[in-house]
Amino acid sequence: MNLTLQIFQFLLSGLTTGSTYALTAIGFSLIHNSTGIVNFAQGEFVMLGGMFMITFHSFLGLPMFPAFFLTVASVALVGLLLERFPLRRAKSKEILILVMITVGASIFIKGLVMILWGKNPMTLPPLSGEAPFIFLGAAIMPQSLWIFGITLTVVAALNHFFKGTFIGKAMRAVAASRRSAMLTGIPVDRMILLSFTLSGALGAVAGITLTPITTTSYDVGVMLGLKGFSAAILGGYGSMPGAVLGGLLLGALESLAAGLISSEYKDAIAFLILLLVLFFKPSGILGKGKLQRV
Amino acid sequence: MGKRNKTYLLIFALGIGLLPLVLTNSYHLMVLNIAALNIIVVIGLTLLLGYAGQISLGHASFFGMGAYLSAIFTTTYALPLWPTLILAMIVTGGIAYTIGIPTLKLEGHYLVMATLGFNVIIYIIMVQLDSVTGGPSGFAGIPRLAVGGWVFDSDVKVYYLLWLVSGGVLLLALNLVHSRAGRAMAALSHNEIAARCSGVDVEAFKIKIFVTSAVLASLAGSLYAHYLTFISPGSFSIFYSLQVVTMVLIGGLGSLWGAAFGALLLTVLPELLHAVKEYNVLVYGLILMAVLIFFPQGLSPGIAGLLARRKEGSLSAPRQGAP
Numbered sequence: 001m002n003l004t005l006q007i008f009q010f011l012l013s014g015l016t017t018g019s020t021y022a023l024t025a026i027g028f029s030l031i032h033n034s035t036g037i038v039n040f041a042q043g044e045f046v047m048l049g050g051m052f053m054i055t056f057h058s059f060l061g062l063p064m065f066p067a068f069f070l071t072v073a074s075v076a077l078v079g080l081l082l083e084r085f086p087l088r089r090a091k092s093k094e095i096l097i098l099v100m101i102t103v104g105a106s107i108f109i110k111g112l113v114m115i116l117w118g119k120n121p122m123t124l125p126p127l128s129g130e131a132p133f134i135f136l137g138a139a140i141m142p143q144s145l146w147i148f149g150i151t152l153t154v155v156a157a158l159n160h161f162f163k164g165t166f167i168g169k170a171m172r173a174v175a176a177s178r179r180s181a182m183l184t185g186i187p188v189d190r191m192i193l194l195s196f197t198l199s200g201a202l203g204a205v206a207g208i209t210l211t212p213i214t215t216t217s218y219d220v221g222v223m224l225g226l227k228g229f230s231a232a233i234l235g236g237y238g239s240m241p242g243a244v245l246g247g248l249l250l251g252a253l254e255s256l257a258a259g260l261i262s263s264e265y266k267d268a269i270a271f272l273i274l275l276l277v278l279f280f281k282p283s284g285i286l287g288k289g290k291l292q293r294v
Numbered sequence: 295m296g297k298r299n300k301t302y303l304l305i306f307a308l309g310i311g312l313l314p315l316v317l318t319n320s321y322h323l324m325v326l327n328i329a330a331l332n333i334i335v336v337i338g339l340t341l342l343l344g345y346a347g348q349i350s351l352g353h354a355s356f357f358g359m360g361a362y363l364s365a366i367f368t369t370t371y372a373l374p375l376w377p378t379l380i381l382a383m384i385v386t387g388g389i390a391y392t393i394g395i396p397t398l399k400l401e402g403h404y405l406v407m408a409t410l411g412f413n414v415i416i417y418i419i420m421v422q423l424d425s426v427t428g429g430p431s432g433f434a435g436i437p438r439l440a441v442g443g444w445v446f447d448s449d450v451k452v453y454y455l456l457w458l459v460s461g462g463v464l465l466l467a468l469n470l471v472h473s474r475a476g477r478a479m480a481a482l483s484h485n486e487i488a489a490r491c492s493g494v495d496v497e498a499f500k501i502k503i504f505v506t507s508a509v510l511a512s513l514a515g516s517l518y519a520h521y522l523t524f525i526s527p528g529s530f531s532i533f534y535s536l537q538v539v540t541m542v543l544i545g546g547l548g549s550l551w552g553a554a555f556g557a558l559l560l561t562v563l564p565e566l567l568h569a570v571k572e573y574n575v576l577v578y579g580l581i582l583m584a585v586l587i588f589f590p591q592g593l594s595p596g597i598a599g600l601l602a603r604r605k606e607g608s609l610s611a612p613r614q615g616a617p
């Protein structure tokens with residue numbers, strides 16, 4: 001295999017995982033925009049997506065299609081519960097306290113999954129077929145195409161939701177200014193609840209599509225969450241096109257670095273990118289520089 | 295330092311000094327020794343969190359750097375023990391300074407992620423660089439702590455040493471927060487802009503506190519390595535970072551005594567609840583969530599507030615916990 005072809009192959013697999021980072025990053029952005037907090041449990045949503053899918057599809061024997069939707073609904077429910085109980089009940093609404101509550105929630109979910117599903121890594125069969133086909137000399141797994149297709153559909157659907165529907169516009173109003181949104185009669189609490197539910201659903205989709213490629217276990221959430229967060233930062237925190245761009249870019253860079261430099265340091269490289277972006281351009285590629293208000 | 299703190303410190307010293315007379319089980323002593331080390335880390339973090347208003351989820355990396363630098367310098371390069379401890383603190387402090395300058399400019403939750411990312415990088419290096427660190431199987435054969443020819447070779451001996459050090463660190467920290475610098479830090483955590491307007495060099499203070507807390511973590515890490523004589527990367531993962539932050543939050547933000555209490559409680563508690571072992575992670579998450587939801591000020595001010603309210607029989611506003 002010559003170098004160009006190798007790079008092409010790395011890029012393809014990088015963009016595949018990058019798509020799931022993008023979905024995770026959008027989840028971060030949704031919650032950030034409605035509440036201003038970083039949801040540490042976002043990675044656990046992705047992990048739960050894999051776990052629920054394994055339960056519904058492999059253990060309970062449901063067909064792929066209903067299992068997929070049942071999983072998305074279940075993780076969305078977890079997102080909803082996270083907002084409805086711990087976060088809304090919190091006595092202090094200070095951002096740092098709320099962020100640390102999501103840290104607590106993420107540890108709790110991890111611990112619960114460890115007890116319920118055990119410690120062994122688990123995997124899912126791919127959505128269709130395992131035989132790769134050759135495209136311009138590089139091997140593509142059918143699962144990669146599923147991931148690209150599903151991510152594209154989700155992004156398009158979200159785009160329509162935010163630009164074309166009443167509720168989507170209300171959510172954008174909340175993101176722009178919570179106070180003004182409340183004054184115009186938008187039920188802000190319900191919009192925040194919806195953003196957590198949607199983030200849960202997005203995490204589930206990422207988890208379901210990623211698991212056949214990477215396998216899953218109770219402790220992968222932190223890493224996946226950090227990757228999604230890095231992607232969001234890289235693209236510009238809070239921006240949806242930024243999240244998609246950041247996810248794809250991070251996936252590609254990580255895969256190239258793993259293939260060409262060292263696979264052991266793959267994750268370290270991803271976080272090095274995160275640190276560099278935070279140091280030199282905290283607003284990300286598509287983010288606007290923010291004025292500090294006094 | 296106020297009169298109350300002096301009384302507390304005296305009670306604390308007496309209690310700690312007499313405890314080994316009743317507690318002879320070496321396992322119990324080991325748990326308390328680990329608690330003493332955790333207190334050192336947690337005091338640094340309390341200064342950072344409670345007084346500079348900055349959160350770090352990367353302190354396991356500084357703790358680990360202290361441990362690994364100490365282990366490598368004394369074992370691989372046969373450097374003398376105590377200078378090595380200082381050297382490890384200087385190196386860790388230098389690294390903290392370098393990453394602190396850009397990170398501390400970030401807003402609160404960005405800093406959380408930046409420090410977390412840093413912790414993951416250091417952890418991966420510890421695991422992967424096995425020619426230097428011993429890799430996932432760990433680093434063994436680290437020399438014990440010793441002064442002259444006198445070796446701290448039993449848990450009781452180490453107990454007195456570690457608690458002396460952690461008591462000393464507590465004393466220094468108590469003095470620090472009541473000094474001019476401490477008042478500047480308190481102003482900083484209450485309102486950064488107001489502090490800046492009254493002439494506090496906010497950036498410089500944040501960096502100084504961050505480096506101080508990293509150096510304290512490094513000291514604790516070195517002592518840990520020389521006490522157990524064996525270290526492995528598992529002890530320095532982000533779970534430890536989370537544990538120490540939980541200790542600070544449970545003890546009460548901005549209260550040094552509360553933090554020491556939180557560290558002691560959360561080190562001893564899992565050992566007392568042996569049945570909980572399997573549920574360790576779950577229980578940690580639950581405690582962290584519950585405390586933050588119901589007592590955002592931490593347990594010690596929370597409990598003090600409840601008691602005060604009960605005594606007065608009125609619904610007066612809960613008092614701010616004194617440091």
